[in-house]
Amino acid sequence: MTSDAAWEPVRRVRTHEQVLAQIQQKILDGTLSAGERLPSERELVNMLGVSRTSVREALRALEAMGIVESRTGSGQDAGSVITATSTPAMTNLLRLHIALARISLSDLVDTRVELERSAARGAASVRTDDDLRHLVELLDQMRSTDSDPYQFNTLDTEFHVSIARISGNALAVDLMQALRGAVEHEMAETFAQLEDWRAAADGLVDEHEAIYRAIEKGSGELAANLVADHITTFYRDRIAGR
Amino acid sequence: MTSDAAWEPVRRVRTHEQVLAQIQQKILDGTLSAGERLPSERELVNMLGVSRTSVREALRALEAMGIVESRTGSGQDAGSVITATSTPAMTNLLRLHIALARISLSDLVDTRVELERSAARGAASVRTDDDLRHLVELLDQMRSTDSDPYQFNTLDTEFHVSIARISGNALAVDLMQALRGAVEHEMAETFAQLEDWRAAADGLVDEHEAIYRAIEKGSGELAANLVADHITTFYRDRIAGR
Numbered sequence: 001m002t003s004d005a006a007w008e009p010v011r012r013v014r015t016h017e018q019v020l021a022q023i024q025q026k027i028l029d030g031t032l033s034a035g036e037r038l039p040s041e042r043e044l045v046n047m048l049g050v051s052r053t054s055v056r057e058a059l060r061a062l063e064a065m066g067i068v069e070s071r072t073g074s075g076q077d078a079g080s081v082i083t084a085t086s087t088p089a090m091t092n093l094l095r096l097h098i099a100l101a102r103i104s105l106s107d108l109v110d111t112r113v114e115l116e117r118s119a120a121r122g123a124a125s126v127r128t129d130d131d132l133r134h135l136v137e138l139l140d141q142m143r144s145t146d147s148d149p150y151q152f153n154t155l156d157t158e159f160h161v162s163i164a165r166i167s168g169n170a171l172a173v174d175l176m177q178a179l180r181g182a183v184e185h186e187m188a189e190t191f192a193q194l195e196d197w198r199a200a201a202d203g204l205v206d207e208h209e210a211i212y213r214a215i216e217k218g219s220g221e222l223a224a225n226l227v228a229d230h231i232t233t234f235y236r237d238r239i240a241g242r
Numbered sequence: 243m244t245s246d247a248a249w250e251p252v253r254r255v256r257t258h259e260q261v262l263a264q265i266q267q268k269i270l271d272g273t274l275s276a277g278e279r280l281p282s283e284r285e286l287v288n289m290l291g292v293s294r295t296s297v298r299e300a301l302r303a304l305e306a307m308g309i310v311e312s313r314t315g316s317g318q319d320a321g322s323v324i325t326a327t328s329t330p331a332m333t334n335l336l337r338l339h340i341a342l343a344r345i346s347l348s349d350l351v352d353t354r355v356e357l358e359r360s361a362a363r364g365a366a367s368v369r370t371d372d373d374l375r376h377l378v379e380l381l382d383q384m385r386s387t388d389s390d391p392y393q394f395n396t397l398d399t400e401f402h403v404s405i406a407r408i409s410g411n412a413l414a415v416d417l418m419q420a421l422r423g424a425v426e427h428e429m430a431e432t433f434a435q436l437e438d439w440r441a442a443a444d445g446l447v448d449e450h451e452a453i454y455r456a457i458e459k460g461s462g463e464l465a466a467n468l469v470a471d472h473i474t475t476f477y478r479d480r481i482a483g484r
Contacts, residue, residue: 016302024334027341034342053295057302060258064303067338086339092266093335096309097328097416099269100276107413114360115353171349174339175417 015050019058022048027067027082034084038068065089087174091181098182105183109235112179115172116160116231117224120211122167124220131166135212138162142205149192152201153184159208163215163227190238204234257292261300264290269309269324276326280310307331329416333423340424347425351477354421355470357414358402362465364409366457373408377454380404384447391434394443395426401450405457405469432480446476 026032062068066089164173207230214223268274304310308331406415449472456465
C-alpha cells in the first residue's frame with residue numbers, strides 16, 4: 001500500500017466550470033478577442049458535448065464578469081459577444097471586493113494618491129495642445145455646473161481619468177476608474193450633504209486649475225504634489241472628519 | 243402626444259440578473275458579509291418568487307466572480323458561503339481584462355513600480371522585528387532554491403507582497419497580488435528559459451537583499467528607488483529585450 005500522504009481528495013469540477021475554463025483560456029491565449037462572437041448555445045452544446053444548462057450557466061457567469069455581452073434578438077445580431085469594455089465589470093468586482101475584504105477608505109485613498117501622482121507626472125511630460133484644451137473644457141463645465149453635485153462628481157472623475165489617459169498608461173486609467181467607481185456613491189452623497197456644496201466645489205475647481213497649470217507648464221513634480229494634496233485634503237476634511 | 247425624446251427603449255432585465263443584483267446589494271450595504279451562508283436554493287426560490295434556474299444562474303455567476311463559494315455535501319456544511327478571499331477572482335478578472343483591453347506589459351510594469359515604491363517607503367517607516375525576520379527567511383529560501391524557477395518565482399512574489407503587507411495597505415497587497423498574478427505564467431516561463439536561471443536568480447536575490455537592508459535601516463526613499471530599479475531592470479533586460 002502507498003502511504004496516505006500520496007492521496008489527495010478529488011475536487012469535483014462541475015461541467016459548467018469546464019466550459020467557463022475553455023472560453024477563458026481562449027481569451028487568454030488570444031484565440032478569442034474583443035468584439036468577436038461566441039458560437040451559439042446550440043453550437044457550444046454540440047462542440048463540447050455538454051448539456052444546454054451547463055453552457056448557459058457558463059455564459060451567465062461570463063456575462064456577470066463583464067467578459068461577454070449577450071445580445072438579444074435573432075439572426076446576425078443575436079448571441080454572445082466578447083466585450084471590448086471590461087472596465088465596468090472590474091469596477092463592480094473591486095467594489096464588492098472592498099466591501100468583503102473590509103478595505104479601509106484610507107487604504108483606498110493612499111493607493112489612489114500613488115496612481116494619480118504618477119499620472120500627473122506623466123501627463124506633464126507628454127501633454128499636447130488637444131489634451132490641454134480638453135482639460136480646460138472640463139474646468140469650464142465644473143465652474144458652470146450649478147444645479148447638481150452628482151454631475152459635478154462625474155466631471156471631477158473625468159478630469160482625473162483624463163490626466164491618466166494623457167499620461168498614456170491604459171492600466172492606470174482603468175484602475176483609477178475602478179477605484180473611483182468603487183466609492184463613487186459615497187463620495188457624491190457626502191458632497192450632496194454639504195451645507196454649501198457649490199462653495200466647496202469652487203474650492204475644488206481652484207485646486208484642479210492649479211493642477212492643470214502645472215501640467216500645462218510641464219512641471220511634473222509640482223503637478224504630482226498638487227494632485228496628492230488635493231486628494232488627501234478632501235479626504236481629511238470631508239470624509240474622515242464626518 | 244409627448245415628444246419622442248421623452249421615451250427610452252426598455253432594456254429587459256432578466257430574472258437571474260435581478261437575483262444577482264439583490265445579493266450584490268446586500269453585500270455592498272453590509273447585510274451579508276464574508277463567511278456568511280446564503281439561503282439555500284430552495285429558500286431563495288420561495289423568497290424571491292423566481293424559478294430554480296434563475297437562482298442557480300445567479301449563484302453560478304457569483305461563484306465565477308469569486309464572491310460566493312459553493313460547498314458540496316449535505317446538511318450544515320452544504321450551500322453557498324460568501325467568500326472571505328475574493329483576491330483570486332480579482333486576479334483572474336484582471337488577467338482577462340489585460341488580455342481583452344490589450345494592456346501592454348510596459349503599462350503594467352509602470353503601475354507595479356508606483357505601487358511597490360509606495361509599499362517600500364511605507365514598510366521602511368513601520369517595520370517591526372517580526373517583519374524583518376520574515377523577509378530574511380524569504381531571502382534565505384530564495385538563496386537555497388536550486389531546483390525550480392517556478393518555486394523561486396513564488397518566493398519572489400511573496401517577498402514583494404510581504405513588503406506591501408508590512409506597509410499596512412490591504413488594497414495595495416491585493417492589487418500587487420493581482421498584477422503579479424496576471425502575468426505570473428509569462429514571468430515564470432521567461433525565467434525558466436534563461437540559460438543559467440540560477441545565476442540570474444542570485445542577482446535578483448542580491449537586489450532583494452539591498453531592498454531589505456534599506457527597509458531595515460528605515461531608509462524609505464532608498465528602498466523605493468531600489469525596488470523601482472529592481473523591477474524596471476528586470477523588465478528591460480529579461481522581458482522587453484526578448
